[in-house]
Amino acid sequence: MNTILEVRALAPDVAYFRVEAPKIAKRRRAGQFVIVRVEAEGERIPLTIADSDPDGGWIALAVQAVGHTTTVMNRLREGDDLLDMVGPLGQPSEIELFGTVAVVGGGLGTAIAYPVAKALAGAGNDVVSIIGGRSRPYVIFEADMRACCDEVHPCTDDGSYGFHGLVTTKLEEVMARRTVDRVICAGPIPMMRAVAETTRPRGVPTIASLNPIMVDGTGMCGGCRVSVGGESRFACVDGPEFDAHQVDFELLSRRNKAYLDWEAEHKQVQP
Amino acid sequence: MTELTKRERMKLPPTEMPERDPEIRRTGFMEVNFGYDPDLAVIEAQRCLLCARPICIDGCPVGIRISDFIHHVALEEFTEAAEVIGIDNSLPAICGRVCAQEVQCEGACVLDKKGKPIHIGHLERFVADFVRENSPLEPPPNAPPTGKRVAVVGSGPAGLACASDLITMGHEVTVFEALHELGGVLVYGIPEFRLPKDIVRSEIDGLADRGVEFRTNTVIGSLDTLDDLLTEEGYDAVFIGVGAGLPKFLGVPGENLIGVYSANEFLTRINLMKAYSAKAQTPILDMRGKNVVVFGGGNTAMDAVRTAVRLGAGRASIAYRRTMDEMPARVEEVHHAQAEGVVFDMLVSPLELLGNDDSRLVGVRLQRMELGEPDDDGRRRPKPIEGDIFEQPADVVVIAIGNVPNPLLLRTTPDLDRTKWGTLVADTDTGRTSKKGVFGGGDIVTGGATVILAMGAGRRAAASIGEYLATGEW
Ligand SMILES: Cc1cc2nc3c(=O)[nH]c(=O)nc-3n(C[C@H](O)[C@H](O)[C@H](O)COP(=O)(O)OP(=O)(O)OC[C@H]3O[C@@H](n4cnc5c(N)ncnc54)[C@H](O)[C@@H]3O)c2cc1C
Ligand SMILES: Cc1cc2nc3c(=O)[nH]c(=O)nc-3n(C[C@H](O)[C@H](O)[C@H](O)COP(=O)(O)OP(=O)(O)OC[C@H]3O[C@@H](n4cnc5c(N)ncnc54)[C@H](O)[C@@H]3O)c2cc1C
Ligand code: FES
Numbered sequence: 001m002n003t004i005l006e007v008r009a010l011a012p013d014v015a016y017f018r019v020e021a022p023k024i025a026k027r028r029r030a031g032q033f034v035i036v037r038v039e040a041e042g043e044r045i046p047l048t049i050a051d052s053d054p055d056g057g058w059i060a061l062a063v064q065a066v067g068h069t070t071t072v073m074n075r076l077r078e079g080d081d082l083l084d085m086v087g088p089l090g091q092p093s094e095i096e097l098f099g100t101v102a103v104v105g106g107g108l109g110t111a112i113a114y115p116v117a118k119a120l121a122g123a124g125n126d127v128v129s130i131i132g133g134r135s136r137p138y139v140i141f142e143a144d145m146r147a148c149c150d151e152v153h154p155c156t157d158d159g160s161y162g163f164h165g166l167v168t169t170k171l172e173e174v175m176a177r178r179t180v181d182r183v184i185c186a187g188p189i190p191m192m193r194a195v196a197e198t199t200r201p202r203g204v205p206t207i208a209s210l211n212p213i214m215v216d217g218t219g220m221c222g223g224c225r226v227s228v229g230g231e232s233r234f235a236c237v238d239g240p241e242f243d244a245h246q247v248d249f250e251l252l253s254r255r256n257k258a259y260l261d262w263e264a265e266h267k268q269v270q271p
Numbered sequence: 272m273t274e275l276t277k278r279e280r281m282k283l284p285p286t287e288m289p290e291r292d293p294e295i296r297r298t299g300f301m302e303v304n305f306g307y308d309p310d311l312a313v314i315e316a317q318r319c320l321l322c323a324r325p326i327c328i329d330g331c332p333v334g335i336r337i338s339d340f341i342h343h344v345a346l347e348e349f350t351e352a353a354e355v356i357g358i359d360n361s362l363p364a365i366c367g368r369v370c371a372q373e374v375q376c377e378g379a380c381v382l383d384k385k386g387k388p389i390h391i392g393h394l395e396r397f398v399a400d401f402v403r404e405n406s407p408l409e410p411p412p413n414a415p416p417t418g419k420r421v422a423v424v425g426s427g428p429a430g431l432a433c434a435s436d437l438i439t440m441g442h443e444v445t446v447f448e449a450l451h452e453l454g455g456v457l458v459y460g461i462p463e464f465r466l467p468k469d470i471v472r473s474e475i476d477g478l479a480d481r482g483v484e485f486r487t488n489t490v491i492g493s494l495d496t497l498d499d500l501l502t503e504e505g506y507d508a509v510f511i512g513v514g515a516g517l518p519k520f521l522g523v524p525g526e527n528l529i530g531v532y533s534a535n536e537f538l539t540r541i542n543l544m545k546a547y548s549a550k551a552q553t554p555i556l557d558m559r560g561k562n563v564v565v566f567g568g569g570n571t572a573m574d575a576v577r578t579a580v581r582l583g584a585g586r587a588s589i590a591y592r593r594t595m596d597e598m599p600a601r602v603e604e605v606h607h608a609q610a611e612g613v614v615f616d617m618l619v620s621p622l623e624l625l626g627n628d629d630s631r632l633v634g635v636r637l638q639r640m641e642l643g644e645p646d647d648d649g650r651r652r653p654k655p656i657e658g659d660i661f662e663q664p665a666d667v668v669v670i671a672i673g674n675v676p677n678p679l680l681l682r683t684t685p686d687l688d689r690t691k692w693g694t695l696v697a698d699t700d701t702g703r704t705s706k707k708g709v710f711g712g713g714d715i716v717t718g719g720a721t722v723i724l725a726m727g728a729g730r731r732a733a734a735s736i737g738e739y740l741a742t743g744e745w
Contacts, residue, residue, distance in 0.1 A: 039552070041552060043544070044544070069552060086490060218449050218450075218516075220518070222535065223532070223533075227527055251630060258529045262554035266552075
């Protein structure tokens with residue numbers, strides 16, 4: 001079960017997996033995720049379903065090694081099994097004909113934004129994607145984006161590829177040039193917050209895919225709670241996508257650092 | 272065995288449960304109670320007056336033939352005792368450990384008036400453990416295959432008990448569980464020191480041996496909907512035993528600070544994910560020497576606060592808005608908690624959880640309460656004492672004020688009737704819901720209740736599922 005059919009490097013520390021999961025492949029919709037465990041006594045980690053093929057019976061995951069479990073996962077090879085995988089979890093993205101949608105992905109976030117971009121394009125939207133990375137090798141899913149988007153704008157911090165600058169600068173430029181009816185973003189918290197601040201003055205509805213720490217992913221523990229419009233919501237069952245203009249990003253960022261001490265004390269695998 | 276007269280029996284002192292030294296158990300998750308050995312069990316059983324009309328049975332939610340089984344124990348007929356218990360209870364090793372006997376069978380025992388009820392729970396536990404460890408009962412043979420297939424959703428006590436009876440009837444049974452481990456609250460909620468996970472495991476292995484198929488990592492409502500089970504997947508009936516797994520929060524400011532856990536999260540990290548073990552990869556906040564405040568007064572609160580003690584908390588306290596007398600927890604757990612050094616702060620209610628600039632919890636602001644008039648269920652209602660507000664340091668807060676039904680399954684099945692509290696509407700005797708072929712029982716129907724009630728509901732539903740599959744009548 002959950003056999004890895006293919007694994008390849010996408011970027012430094014980022015691996016792309018195709019995993020056998022016929023049922024999830026059939027049921028899942030854009031914006032949903034799975035929870036994976038890769039070893040006995042292991043942690044349950046949420047990973048977005050980046051793509052799927054219902055006929056081929058597989059789903060795709062893109063994993064960035066940031067700590068123990070993601071590092072262990074990225075060492076797995078074709079033919080290995082994921083110990084546990086449950087999903088699809090979370091609310092699917094709202095997919096409608098909005099008009100023009102800008103999809104902004106930062107780093108690994110592009111893998112999270114891609115399935116939404118693909119579904120939005122499938123629903124007839126014009127999709128403009130703005131995908132950022134530290135430098136050229138960190139820009140991922142570009143070819144996939146090109147296959148479904150109207151415009152694709154790679155951006156790098158160091159100018160080694162595409163636009164030299166922040167994704168938000170590029171977003172400003174796009175919004176100045178054409179009407180954008182909706183913005184979707186996924187990536188590092190500071191980036192999502194910056195996107196929200198960029199679109200707020202123009203009143204463009206903006207959705208962020210949040211990544212709080214999770215445990216069960218079924219609404220049972222409340223550990224994934226985020227503050228949206230002053231209310232607590234469980235990201236695993238009410239999200240993970242929320243109105244970016246309402247999200248308390250500062251709190252999310254702090255809560256995600258809750259276990260830094262623990263991680264330092266328990267470091268077992270060197271990333 | 273020498274027959275004792277009634278007078279002699281009444282003179283025997285109750286047989287205390289041997290338990291691990293509190294100082295030792297503060298340091299680990301080993302089970303607190305050691306259990307009776309056969310000698311202790313026989314002595315305790317001999318105290319039973321074998322009443323002509325044993326009213327203890329009325330106190331048992333599933334009507335275990337208590338005096339019969341105790342009589343067998345007194346005669347050292349442990350296998351027979353286990354058989355008698357097994358008629359009514361499919362999870363005796365578990366219920367013997369976690370039932371609130373003091374308000375059920377033992378509360379009804381005639382000797383309770385003298386303050387010396389028979390320790391029925393300890394005896395039930397002894398019988399179940401002894402037989403499991405020495406000469407396990409042969410499970411009843413499964414009836415010839417009926418060709419009918421039943422899906423059981425949720426692997427808590429309700430689902431397990433239901434599956435057990437259905438497989439005996441000859442039906443094909445698949446249990447679907449959302450988590451990666453089976454057992455529901457028995458594995459993710461109730462800690463090892465009260466209910467060793469091996470015991471739950473052996474119940475599940477027994478069911479698997481008898482042909483029950485288990486599918487973990489399967490969330491019904493998202494992977495398959497309930498309707499998919501009845502149509503595409505070809506099940507003839509479905510039992511819903513998904514529990515009440517959505518934690519309630521306090522509704523006071525500061526609940527999202529780092530350091531604030533729901534009891535479900537705290538206990539899941541420890542019990543299911545084994546965060547106390549050095550090898551485990553799921554983190555838990557460092558409690559060593561810290562102040563831990565647990566809000567609530569039930570079994571969940573006791574489990575949480577005693578877990579905090581074991582994680583090295585400097586001060587682990589229960590903050591409850593009524594008094595010790597109103598606390599719904601099992602008395603044994605309260606006594607164990609006291610022996611382990613848990614502080615009980617009674618008549619306080621949270622107003623605010625206080626954080627520092629990094630959004631980390633540093634304290635709680637509490638309102639002192641007093642008891643007023645009794646409310647509908649007869650418990651005196653707590654009310655605030657005007658102006659009596661104080662603050663207390665806290666590094667970790669655990670909120671253990673109950674759970675409500677998880678809407679995950681029900682919201683994808685709109686034609687199932689629900690109450691305004693979100694619980695599933697199902698007939699008490701048959702578990703039948705508003706949807707043909709769909710049954711329910713346990714916490715999803717009652718709201719957070721008990722293991723034995725869930726077990727009983729699962730069994731009654733199994734009987735009714737059997738009838739439905741035989742007759743097709745709804
Ligand atoms: C809905 C959702 C979808 C996600 N999709 C992807 C994805 O497609 N690809 C990907 O690489 N990452 C994804 N993530 C993030 C990923 O789950 C974390 O990077 C991973 O759990 C880190 O585990 P670790 O043991 O490797 O690192 P750790 O050493 O445990 O943690 C490193 C940091 O990761 C964060 N983190 C830790 N545990 C969790 C947890 N259980 N849940 C969430 N974050 C955690 C914390 O901020 C922590 O400080 C997603 C997160 C969420 C909530
Ligand atoms: C910490 C704690 C301590 C307790 N202590 C005691 C005690 O001492 N004595 C006592 O009698 N009772 C106690 N209780 C209460 C008791 O555990 C519950 O009443 C009992 O477990 C309810 O059983 P259940 O089968 O209805 O549900 P649960 O045990 O909750 O099991 C439900 C299962 O269904 C699964 N599930 C949920 N949704 C889905 C889905 N959509 N698809 C698939 N699976 C799903 C869940 O993951 C879970 O495993 C305690 C409860 C807690 C939380
Ligand atoms: S992860 Fe536990 S409720 Fe969301």
